[in-house]
Amino acid sequence: MQTLVSGCTNRRMDDYTLGIIWSIGSYQENRFVFKHRDRYYLEQIQKRFGNTIYEQIGTTGKSQFVLKTAQLKPEDLYGWSERNAQKRDIPGLTRYNDFLRAYFEIHSALGYHTAYGRKKQKKYKRLRLRVYGNYFLIKSMNDILSDSKADRKSIQRVNSNNTTAYLQYTSLNEIIAILNWITGNPCNKEFWDDIDRKISEPIKYK
Numbered sequence: 001m002q003t004l005v006s007g008c009t010n011r012r013m014d015d016y017t018l019g020i021i022w023s024i025g026s027y028q029e030n031r032f033v034f035k036h037r038d039r040y041y042l043e044q045i046q047k048r049f050g051n052t053i054y055e056q057i058g059t060t061g062k063s064q065f066v067l068k069t070a071q072l073k074p075e076d077l078y079g080w081s082e083r084n085a086q087k088r089d090i091p092g093l094t095r096y097n098d099f100l101r102a103y104f105e106i107h108s109a110l111g112y113h114t115a116y117g118r119k120k121q122k123k124y125k126r127l128r129l130r131v132y133g134n135y136f137l138i139k140s141m142n143d144i145l146s147d148s149k150a151d152r153k154s155i156q157r158v159n160s161n162n163t164t165a166y167l168q169y170t171s172l173n174e175i176i177a178i179l180n181w182i183t184g185n186p187c188n189k190e191f192w193d194d195i196d197r198k199i200s201e202p203i204k205y206k
Helices: 015-024 039-049 097-107 135-148 172-182 189-199
Strands: 025-028 031-036 053-057 063-069 108-116 123-134 164-169
Touching (some): 015 025, 015 031, 015 097, 031 039, 039 063, 097 108, 097 135, 097 172, 108 189, 123 172, 135 164, 164 172, 172 189
Antiparallel strands (some): 031 063, 108 123
């Protein structure tokens, strides 16, 4: 079985950091605001802009980390639009492996779902990969991920206004192909350690 390469190091802002900005950034009162429960992603922004990271209690009552900077402007980015925009697409880049690595780390989920053997006689759990985002962004991502040798998928809508959607992969070969295609440096080691554990046990019978 093909295996993942998940070692990582840190370096200056690049398409990976742009993926973080796209995933958690919002532009408010002439400055960018970044919020996430994992301090790691704020630290990648901090390396570029040097602003202070602080902790606060979010609207859900859970702790999160925050960084704000006025040094970054929407026009500095490649086709920026707000995360809650009705139409939001992926930025125009030469290659997408690094950008999508950050995006998947923040907006994807690799977990188990219930499946059945032949004639539904035996129930088991198998891996399923989902990645979420604005419908137009997911539509573009569907085409881009075909470079990883994964088939294009039917886009699933999440909410009634059709703004949010997701792609879903249940073929182990396709899941591994996508993850191998986006793996690289820098990366969130905890995310990839969890990926490696799950890939080593793609099927559970209990």
